[in-house]
Amino acid sequence: MSVSAVVTGIGVTAPNGLGVEDFWAASLRGVSGIGPITRFDPSPYPSRLAGEVPGFIAEDHLPSRLLPQTDHMTRLALVAADWALVDAGVDPHGDDGFDDFGAGVVTASSAGGFEFGQNELRALWSKGSNHVSAYQSFAWFYAVNTGQISIRNGLRGASGVVVGDQAGGLDALAQARRNIRKGARIMVSGGVDASICPWGWVAQLTSGKLSTDDDPDTAYRPFDRAAAGHVPGEGGAILVLEEPAAAMARGARIYGRIAGYGATFDPKPGSARPPGLRRAIESALADANLTPGDIDVVFADAAAVPALDRIEADAITAVFGPRGVPVAAPKTMIGRLNSGAAPLDVVAALLSIRDDVVPPAINVSADPDYHLDLVTEQPRRMSARTALVLARGHGGFNSAMVVRAP
Structure with missing residues (x-):
């Protein structure tokens, strides 16, 4: 029988709420975060609705040095990871006994830093190669969320990234559980995506599965006779997983187990x-x-x-x-x-x-x-x-x- 991993911390950046309790209260009230796209002009495209994370101002949560080197997706992921670690009562920077080699990161990604890449391509086309940021070398990459979370928190244990579209988020949590089974004490895991920009939007449209309905109340209706595609969104969740005995020994609050x-x-x-x-x-x-x-x-x-x-x-x-x-x-x-x-x-x-x-x-x-x-x-x-x-x-x-x- 395989060893369970327990969840001790959660960070959420969702279209209907920032933070666990805001997201949960909105979900129980049936509050929708789906609406017309505001991050770019969607009028030339057949699909014009999305679930955008509201009220997120990266400068309120992250140091200014990180902003030029990160995509919107990574900023959301970094903040979700910060909140998850605080929720778990884990302080990698303040605990002298923290085992940084016993803590790792596994995230999922579907699109990478599309918006960052789009902006740098625009600079290349309009201004020339000298105007392309050196950060483009990694800010677009599928593994960037894992890397940035690891660096920000000094987590030096087994880490990785899983690419499997929607399924990848579960695959990442499963990989984190495997690492705990192999001896890791703490894993930061989950997935955050954000590709609501023209380049990312065109890529999503190629699936042929996006709804073209402009009414937020009728655009996304799974298991309904009127179902005609989905509405994309941005955001996600980062969780802190721990080895059960270690979590209980430190008196951690446990949400549940995988x-x-x-x-x-x-x-x-x-x-x-x-x-x-x-x-x-x-x-x-x-x-x-x-x-x-x-x-x-x-x-x-x-x-x-x-x-x-x-x-x-x-x-x-x-x-x-x-x-x-x-x-x-x-x-x-x-x-x-x-x-x-x-x-x-x-x-x-x-x-x-x-x-x-x-x-x-x-x-x-x-x-x-x-x-x-x-x-x-x-x-x-x-x-x-x-x-x-x-x-x-x-x-x-x-x-x-x-x-x-x-």
Whole structure:
């Protein structure tokens, strides 16, 4: 049986709230962070809505020396990591006994620093190569969040980055758990993405899965007969994971534990083989030594593309039975955040366990043909001790993670 990792700290930068409690209060009230794009003029593009993180002023949270060398994505990630470490009661700079080689960082990334790269390309085209920042060499890179969090906090242990689109956020947390199993005491992990800029937007449009609806109340409706694509967003969550005995020895507050994980890859399109999501669910349950009846709630990937919704609904009903388990889709309030989405769903799952309440999917009329017990419009009061979080990435990635009460 695999060793669990416990979650002792959380930092959130989300389209409907900065910080854990603001995000959670907004989610339970059904407050949407989806609206018209403000970070650039979206009028020439077919999709014009996004979930943007509100009220984030990097200068209020980070030293000025970091600003010229970081993308918006990395600034959000650094602040989320700062908040997570404070929440965990871990001070890498102030604790003389802190084992910096026993603490590492694993983050997920989907896009890298797109906005930073766009600005430097603009400088190259308009002014010449002498005007391209030296920081472009790393500010665009997928691993930059891991590197900057590690440097800022002096975390010298096993570190890495995982690239798997939406699924990558769960994969990063799983890799952090593996490092704890191998002897790490503390891991900072999760995912934050932010590519709401013209270059990043064009890249996302190539998927053909973005909603072209201009009404924030109807643009993103997974498991609904009117589903016609998703709304992208920015932000995510960074978590502090610890070895359980060490966390308890120092008296840390524990949100819950990562008990199981499974990942699969879909077969080649046109193959007669079935999609891999069901196998990912079953692998996560087996890893946690649980049965389907042990799961209290499922946090869905919620693609809002009818074919993908059908695959996910079929996987859930195959494992749990028709309407066999409550299904949550709080992404409807914030959009799909690429690598930041699944860690934020893990946070919502842990808070649901803490407070015995599941947040709703808003603006969704659940299609009965999916046979899902979708939590809609109002939060559902219920005893939740164990949750399953699902995530899928563009190109066939499937991941599933089980989180449990402390």
